[in-house]
Amino acid sequence: MRGHTPSARSFIRRTRTAALATTVTGLGIWLALRESLSLPLAAMAPLLAALVPGMLLQLPPALRHTRPLPALARALAGALALALVLALLDGAPPAAAATGALTVALVMLGLGAACLLAPRQGREAVHGLLVTGLAALALSPVWLAPWLDAASRVPGLVNALVALNPLTLLASPMALDYLRADWFYRYSPLGSLRYDYPAPAVLMLGWLGAGTGMLLAKAARRRWTSPKNPRLNPEVPR
Amino acid sequence: MKTITAGLITLMLAAAPLCGLAEDVAVSGSDSATEPAADETALDTELRSEIERAIDAGLRYLRAAQADDGSWSQSVGVTALVLRAYLQSPRGSTEEDGPFIARSIAYLLDHVQDDGSISETNHNRNYNTAVAITALKATGNAEYTPVIANAQGFLKGLQLDDEDGYARSHKYYGGIGYGGDERPDLSNMYMALEALKASDVDPDDPVWEKALVFVSRSQNNSETNDVKVSVDDGGFAYMPNYSPHGGGESYGGMTSAGLLSLLFAGVDKNDPRVQAAYDWIRANYTVDANPNAKEGQGLFYYYNAFAKAMAAYGEPTVTDTAGNTHDWRRDLAEKLLSLQREDGSWINSLSSRWWEGDPNLVTAWSVIALNHVYGT
Numbered sequence: 001m002r003g004h005t006p007s008a009r010s011f012i013r014r015t016r017t018a019a020l021a022t023t024v025t026g027l028g029i030w031l032a033l034r035e036s037l038s039l040p041l042a043a044m045a046p047l048l049a050a051l052v053p054g055m056l057l058q059l060p061p062a063l064r065h066t067r068p069l070p071a072l073a074r075a076l077a078g079a080l081a082l083a084l085v086l087a088l089l090d091g092a093p094p095a096a097a098a099t100g101a102l103t104v105a106l107v108m109l110g111l112g113a114a115c116l117l118a119p120r121q122g123r124e125a126v127h128g129l130l131v132t133g134l135a136a137l138a139l140s141p142v143w144l145a146p147w148l149d150a151a152s153r154v155p156g157l158v159n160a161l162v163a164l165n166p167l168t169l170l171a172s173p174m175a176l177d178y179l180r181a182d183w184f185y186r187y188s189p190l191g192s193l194r195y196d197y198p199a200p201a202v203l204m205l206g207w208l209g210a211g212t213g214m215l216l217a218k219a220a221r222r223r224w225t226s227p228k229n230p231r232l233n234p235e236v237p238r
Numbered sequence: 239m240k241t242i243t244a245g246l247i248t249l250m251l252a253a254a255p256l257c258g259l260a261e262d263v264a265v266s267g268s269d270s271a272t273e274p275a276a277d278e279t280a281l282d283t284e285l286r287s288e289i290e291r292a293i294d295a296g297l298r299y300l301r302a303a304q305a306d307d308g309s310w311s312q313s314v315g316v317t318a319l320v321l322r323a324y325l326q327s328p329r330g331s332t333e334e335d336g337p338f339i340a341r342s343i344a345y346l347l348d349h350v351q352d353d354g355s356i357s358e359t360n361h362n363r364n365y366n367t368a369v370a371i372t373a374l375k376a377t378g379n380a381e382y383t384p385v386i387a388n389a390q391g392f393l394k395g396l397q398l399d400d401e402d403g404y405a406r407s408h409k410y411y412g413g414i415g416y417g418g419d420e421r422p423d424l425s426n427m428y429m430a431l432e433a434l435k436a437s438d439v440d441p442d443d444p445v446w447e448k449a450l451v452f453v454s455r456s457q458n459n460s461e462t463n464d465v466k467v468s469v470d471d472g473g474f475a476y477m478p479n480y481s482p483h484g485g486g487e488s489y490g491g492m493t494s495a496g497l498l499s500l501l502f503a504g505v506d507k508n509d510p511r512v513q514a515a516y517d518w519i520r521a522n523y524t525v526d527a528n529p530n531a532k533e534g535q536g537l538f539y540y541y542n543a544f545a546k547a548m549a550a551y552g553e554p555t556v557t558d559t560a561g562n563t564h565d566w567r568r569d570l571a572e573k574l575l576s577l578q579r580e581d582g583s584w585i586n587s588l589s590s591r592w593w594e595g596d597p598n599l600v601t602a603w604s605v606i607a608l609n610h611v612y613g614t
Contacts, residue, residue, distance in 0.1 A: 039420040152590040177361040180416055186480065192591045196359065 015071075018061050019078055025053035030086050040176040041183060046086035046097075047170045051104045054079030055111060055131055063115050063123045069215070072112040080105040092174070099173035099200070106204060107134070107166050109211035116218050138167050141179060141188035152193045161190075163198045169207055172200035281567055281611075289612050292575050293327050295582030296605040300324075301338060303583075303598050308341030310598040314349050314358050314366040317342050318373035320598060323605035325376040328612055333377055343377065346370050347385065353395075354388035355417070363417030364396055364426050368433035375437045386437050393430045394445050398422055398452075409455055409465055409478045412448035423477045424456040428495040428502075428543070435502040446503045453499045458488045459514045472514030473522070473530070482591075483531045490529035491536045493518050494543035501550045516551065519544075523558045525566075525573040534588025538600045545570055545607035567611045574604050574611075 030049035034042055058078055062071035083104040087097035111130055118126040140161055141148070151157045162168055162179070171178045178184060179191040198206075281289070300320050304310055309317045321342045324331040333339050349358050349366075357366035371389045374382040396414045398404045404411045413422025414430045431449055439445065454462055455478045458469040465478045473488020474496030481487040497515040505512055522529040528540035548556070548566045556564045578584055584604040586594035593599050 149590050153595055175360045177416060180361070180421060182421055182480075185421075185482070189482075189591050192482065194590075194593050194596070197361065 014061055015074070018057050022053040022057045022078060023082060025057065026050050026082050026086065029053065030090075034090065038182050040171070040174075040178055041181045043090075043092070043174055043176055044167070044170055044178065046090045046092070047083050047100050047104050049086055050079050050083035050101070051107055051170070054082070054104065054108055055134075059108065059112055059115070060124065060127060062112065063127060064120075068116055072109075072116070075112065076105045076108050079108050096173050100170065103169045103173060103204065103207075106207040106211065107169065110207050110214075113211045113214035113218070117214055117221075134166055137165055140165060141184055141190040145188045145190075148189050148193060158190070158193055158195045159198075162195050163203070163206075168197060169203050172197065172203050175200075281571070285568060285571060286612065288575055289571050289608050290328055292578055292582075293605050293608050293612070294329070295578065296584070296601045296608075297324060297327060297329075297331075297582075299582035300598060300601055300605075304338055304342070308338075308343075308345035310342070310602070311596055312358070313599075314346060314356055315362060315369050316593075316596065316599045316602065317345050318356075318366070318369040319602035319606065321346070321373040322369070322376050323602045323609065325373065326609045327605065328609070333379060343374070346374065347382075350385055350388075354390075354392035356385070356389055357417070361416060364393065364414055365416060365429055367392055367417070368426075368429040371433035372436045375433075390434060390437055390439060393433060394443075396430070397445060397448055399448055406451065411451050413452035413477070414449075422452060424453065424474055424492055424495055424499065425476065425539075427452060427456075428499045431499050431502040432546075441504050449499070450503050450505070453496060453503065454511060456492075457496055457511060457514065458486065459511065462511045462514070471518055471521075473518035474515065483535065487530055488518060489531045489536075490519075490522060490524075490527075491531065491540040491543055493522075493529075494540065494547040497547045498543065498550055501547075507551070517559075519547075520556055521559045523556055523564055525569045532589075534586060535591050536594070537586050537588070538584065538594055538603045539592055541570060541574060542603040542607045545610040549610040549613075571608065571611045574608055578604070 026049045028049075029052055030045050033045035033048060037045060054075065058075040059072075062068060062075040065071035080101045083101035084097055087100050088094065090097075092100065111127070111134065114130055115123045115127045136143070144151070144161070148158070151161075167178055175197075177191075177197075179188070179195070185191045300310065300323070304320075305312060310320045311317075321339070324335075324339060331339060333343065346356055349370075350356050355363045355367045356370035357363040359366070367389050371386055371393070374386055393414065396417055398408075398410050398413050398420065400406070402420070410420075410422050414427050415422040416426055427449060431446075434443075434445060455465045456476070457463055457472070457474050458467045459472050460467055460470045463478075468479050468486040469475070469488060471488055473493040475481045475486050475488055476492055479486035481489060481492070483489055493515055497512065497519070500509070500512050500515065501507075525541070525544075527533075528535065528537045531537075531540070544566075548570075554565065554567070556566050558564065574584070583597040583601045585597045585600050589595075
């Protein structure tokens with residue numbers, strides 16, 4: 001850390017601590033989930049183990065950083081690496097492990113990009129709301145259970161619910177039918193209704209498009225509100 | 239002139255199946271080839287005619303609902319069930335009856351995958367492959383033998399055993415699920431066993447013995463089940479100690495599926511597992527609902543499985559535990575006739591679970607049930 005200012009050194013320490021905490025927490029979650037979940041949910045344990053601490057421990061300091069985009073990129077890379085290592089340790093084929101790790105990074109990208117759209121002082125609150133929203137979407141087959149039978153009579157509604165669920169993205173590289181896993185089948189009628197999973201490529205492009213779209217929107221807004229913008233400041237030479 | 243008229247009538251009757259009009263023409267005429275012996279059924283002539291009319295109306299509805307690609311509901315599973323409904327109907331449709339049959343077979347064959355499965359999706363591969371085997375076998379066409387053989391191999395490969403890391407003591411051992419999810423259930427198990435039985439898999443094949451391990455563990459019968467069960471009434475649950483209708487309760491659809499699975503696997507009618515299942519049916523006899531299921535759920539699945547189970551068990555009547563004797567054929571036929579809609583279709587208006595909001599599927603199931611009631 002030679003050459004860094006004290007505040008920069010402090011930040012680097014915090015980032016390293018967050019990365020270490022993410023790794024340790026991820027390992028713990030992975031070990032717990034692979035024991036407690038039955039197939040096919042158990043196959044998603046490495047991805048969930050990287051995603052949950054990535055969202056909760058790595059993203060918040062990145063969003064507070066003075067240069068959040070590189071910090072977000074580092075958080076994404078960290079979660080991706082952890083997911084990849086855990087998936088390989090879990091015995092997933094390399095291609096499926098890599099694609100699965102990519103889906104973790106895509107969820108992080110979407111979440112991080114949406115948080116960055118908020119003003120700096122409001123990002124923590126937005127992060128909390130969005131994490132809660134993602135959890136709600138993931139568990140939507142359960143809390144929407146009483147209405148799903150009726151909802152299935154509306155064309156496209158059930159498939160939309162399935163497509164929006166972040167678990168669908170995580171399950172897609174291994175073609176896991178997670179809605180018929182013991183736990184979901186027990187607590188939700190969704191697995192017994194007619195539904196189709198979107199093609200993995202479509203899902204990944206959708207999440208990638210949403211994430212990069214929000215980052216581009218953020219960059220455009222930044223340019224627009226910059227004092228160097230000649231439309232806002234006529235004194236700036238065009 | 240009489241000769242010409244008689245010739246024309248004969249010609250029209252012969253050509254009717256080809257143009258889809260036969261259902262109306264031949265309703266009142268009984269087909270001696272499919273007429274069961276008098277002692278096989280308690281159905282009177284009038285009810286048999288009503289059943290024929292209902293089957294014909296259902297098939298006519300399905301004929302109009304076929305998609306341009308030859309499928310019904312863009313699903314291998316539904317298409318195969320409709321095809322089976324046609325092929326096993328009293329009219330005994332065949333591939334020669336017209337392009338609507340040939341196109342549905344072509345749709346199935348278009349979805350044969352490299353691994354032997356026959357499916358348009360990854361997540362229903364067992365179900366789709368199983369019903370496709372049964373339908374292709376019902377055509378009687380030897381050309382499909384290689385496809386059926388590969389599909390049999392695919393189904394056997396889905397069975398969970400030591401090779402998949404499931405020890406014999408595991409509650410899932412021997413089971414088959416939807417396909418690809420490695421979570422078995424009795425419903426998918428029964429579909430697979432029905433296909434293997436219909437396509438003449440060797441009775442000594444290990445698939446049957448392993449299947450019986452899972453089937454027996456799905457039965458709520460402590461005398462014959464080595465898994466501790468929360469309910470002990472002789473009926474069947476969806477999987478060991480689990481019912482989608484609550485707890486580990488036995489229910490009608492699954493008890494019929496369990497009874498069928500035992501019989502497909504060659505278990506003797508006097509075996510205590512078969513007797514326990516039959517006793518459960520006696521104790522819960524009804525055609526007004528899927529017994530012990532949440533309201534309306536899985537109703538037509540129950541009718542379909544119940545008809546097949548009762549036909550396979552081979553008793554014309556069921557004496558319930560109160561001593562009342564029921565003619566199950568008459569009861570089920572009258573119930574299904576009362577539920578048929580004006581357009582000839584059936585649908586579950588109470589619940590869409592297990593696709594019962596799809597009139598193509600429910601009509602196919604109802605026609606197959608009536609085919610069994612009728613005795614074809």
